[in-house]
Amino acid sequence: MTQTEIARAVSSATGEDLAEIRRRGFSLADPFEVNFDPEPDDVATQIIDWDDAELGQPFPVAVSLADLFAYEAD
Numbered sequence: 001m002t003q004t005e006i007a008r009a010v011s012s013a014t015g016e017d018l019a020e021i022r023r024r025g026f027s028l029a030d031p032f033e034v035n036f037d038p039e040p041d042d043v044a045t046q047i048i049d050w051d052d053a054e055l056g057q058p059f060p061v062a063v064s065l066a067d068l069f070a071y072e073a074d
Helices: 003-014 018-024
Strands: none
Touching: 003 018
C-alpha cells in the first residue's frame, strides 16, 4: 500500500480532508515490530487527579465580613 493509498483510506474512513490527513502523517504499523510503541507505557502519566492532589490540603472557607471582623464587647 502506498502512502497516497493510506492517506486516501484514512480520509475516507474519518471524513477528514485529504490535506489534513497528509499533514498529520499516517503510516502502516508493522505487526512484527514489537519494540515500537508511539505511546510507551513507561512514560509517567501526564494528568493530575485534583481530588487526589488536594487531599489533606487546607482549603478556603467562605465567611462573611461581619463574622471576620466581629468582636465581643465586654
